[in-house]
Amino acid sequence: GAGVSQTPSNKVTEKGKYVELRCDPISGHTALYWYRQSLGQGPEFLIYFQGTGAADDSGLPNDRFFAVRPEGSVSTLKIQRTERGDSAVYLCASSRGQASSGANVLTFGAGSRLTVL
C-alpha cells in the first residue's frame, strides 16, 4: 500500500481482556517496528522485526506483550490480560531495510489508540 496501515484505529477494552493490533507495512519494506506513545510523551520502542524474525524485542515491557510477523509482511501486536496502564497509542513503522544499511527512514502509521477501562 501507499502507507503503513494500522487497524483498528481505536480499541476500547476491559481490564483483563486480550487484544490484537494489526500493522500492514509499506509493500517491500523488510523492517517493521512497534512503538508505544503515551499521552504527552514521545514514542517508546517496543520491538523490531527484520523479515519474519524479531531482531530486537528489548522494549517489550513484560511477557503480556507479544508480536508476530509470520510471513514477513503484516504484523500483529498481542496484549494479554490488559491493564489500565496499557492505554496508549500503539504505532507501527516500516523501513526498506536495516538501519545499519544507511539512514533508513521510518514511515509511521497513524496508530491504534487502545483504551483499557
Add this chain to the structure above:
Amino acid sequence: QQQVKQSPQSLIVQKGGISIINCAYENTAFDYFPWYQQFPGKGPALLIAIRPDVSEKKEGRFTISFNKSAKQFSLHIMDSQPGDSATYFCAARTDQTGANNLFFGTGTRLTVIP
C-alpha cells in the same frame, strides 16, 4: 531514563517568527538524529535528519544545528506558519548492527499564531 531530553514542552510563536526547539543526549554512540513532525491523530513523519559529521543541515525553512562536543542539537523553523502548528519530536539512533530503535524526546507542541 530519558535518552534524549527535549525542550521546551510547548512553544507559541507569531507567524513569520523563528521557532527553536532544543535536544540533548548522552550516548556518544548515537550517530543519526532525525526530527519528526506529528499532527493530531496522525503518526510522526520525518521532517529532517542529520549525522554528526556536519554541524548544520538546511531544508527549506527547516534547519538542524548540531553541536557534537556539547551533545546537543536543535531545530530552527524560519518564517513559521500556522500550518507548522504540530508536535515536534527529536530522536536519536545508533546505526550499529542490531540497534535499530529510535529514542525519542518528549515532544514540543508548537503553536503558530496568525
